[in-house]
Amino acid sequence: MRKRTFALAGAAAGLAALLIGPGVIAQQQASVNSGEVNVYSYRQPFLIQPMFDAFTRDTGVKVNVVFAKKGLVERLKQEGRNSPADLIFTVDIGRLNDAYDSGVTAPVETAQLTANIPAAFRQADGHWYGLTQRARIIYASKDRVSKDDAPKSYEELADPKWAGRICTRAGNHVYQVALTAAMIAHHGEEKAEAWLRGLKSNLARKPQGNDRAQVKAISEGECDISLGNNYYFGLMLQNKEQFAWAQAVYPVFPTIDDTGTHVNISGMALTKASPNRDNAVMLMEFLTGDLAQQMYSEQNFEYPVVAGVPQAGLLRSMGELKADTMALDRVAALRADAFKLVDKVGYND
Numbered sequence: 451m452r453k454r455t456f457a458l459a460g461a462a463a464g465l466a467a468l469l470i471g472p473g474v475i476a477q478q479q480a481s482v483n484s485g486e487v488n489v490y491s492y493r494q495p496f497l498i499q500p501m502f503d504a505f506t507r508d509t510g511v512k513v514n515v516v517f518a519k520k521g522l523v524e525r526l527k528q529e530g531r532n533s534p535a536d537l538i539f540t541v542d543i544g545r546l547n548d549a550y551d552s553g554v555t556a557p558v559e560t561a562q563l564t565a566n567i568p569a570a571f572r573q574a575d576g577h578w579y580g581l582t583q584r585a586r587i588i589y590a591s592k593d594r595v596s597k598d599d600a601p602k603s604y605e606e607l608a609d610p611k612w613a614g615r616i617c618t619r620a621g622n623h624v625y626q627v628a629l630t631a632a633m634i635a636h637h638g639e640e641k642a643e644a645w646l647r648g649l650k651s652n653l654a655r656k657p658q659g660n661d662r663a664q665v666k667a668i669s670e671g672e673c674d675i676s677l678g679n680n681y682y683f684g685l686m687l688q689n690k691e692q693f694a695w696a697q698a699v700y701p702v703f704p705t706i707d708d709t710g711t712h713v714n715i716s717g718m719a720l721t722k723a724s725p726n727r728d729n730a731v732m733l734m735e736f737l738t739g740d741l742a743q744q745m746y747s748e749q750n751f752e753y754p755v756v757a758g759v760p761q762a763g764l765l766r767s768m769g770e771l772k773a774d775t776m777a778l779d780r781v782a783a784l785r786a787d788a789f790k791l792v793d794k795v796g797y798n799d
């Protein structure tokens with residue numbers, strides 16, 4: 451029931467957050483420093499609730515979540531020192547950096563956090579920590595693309611042999627922007643532009659829909675290749691309606707510049723105003739522990755960022771992830787340039 455409420459809130463985005471906001475906040479302000487921790491989340495609650503529940507079982511500390519698709523950083527800014535929020539959860543390195551740049555986060559370093567999270571997956575001063583890794587992979591039609599033929603790199607997606615056979619979501623979505631930024635990081639702007647033009651010219655249809663909608667289009671014969679985050683494979687297999695979409699494709703882990711597959715992260719940041727700082731840090735440490743890391747993998751099909759934590763069986767069956775080694779903050783720094791390229795080549799037209 452709880453899940454449903456939050457899913458509905460998600461559908462109505464920021465407005466819903468405002469609607470559910472006041473009640474939650476009132477409740478939160480009344481209970482500051484009484485065994486609670488308050489989370490602002492851009493991540494859908496069902497993706498993080500199981501780990502929060504495990505934390506509450508473990509510590510007795512209650513986790514209150516306010517979910518919104520956008521506007522949470524702005525809200526933190528407006529609330530300033532009076533904000534009830536302790537932690538902010540989001541996906542995409544760019545959004546983590548945005549929160550940091552906006553001045554709403556606080557640095558935090560504990561022996562456990564820095565030991566658990568590799569340096570590549572946390573802000574140097576502890577302003578944010580990565581929690582999961584997700585790979586942007588290729589989905590290929592089982593019927594129309596042989597394994598030998600399937601593109602082995604993102605670069606190959608610009609090859610004219612794929613003309614009219616590729617589906618992607620809009621070029622200005624955070625997932626596509628990060629990939630384009632990674633192309634700029636590896637190849638420079640000129641080559642990245644040529645690549646984006648090539649990819650655009652191979653599209654079977656105007657960019658539209660989310661990652662799963664592209665796989666659906668493959669299952670319906672509209673295209674043969676798509677780009678999507680790896681965890682959607684698992685989510686589709688668990689969904690009655692979408693199972694058939696996933697059955698129509700197989701995953702390919704492409705390389706970028708012959709290195710590895712483009713990855714991004716989800717993560718968390720402590721807020722500057724955090725009224726329940728001790729509980730917040732306790733939750734941060736819990737989420738970087740082996741149990742929570744394994745739960746993320748088993749339930750969301752994301753990759754743990756903590757070394758040595760076993761991956762979900764489905765992830766192992768999909769193939770081995772060898773991630774691009776390009777520093778994620780370098781990719782994040784090129785997002786603005788990537789946005790410009792998307793506009794310049796008229797990717798969404």
Ligand code: FE
Nearest residue numbers: 541661679682
């Ligand atoms: Fe996603």
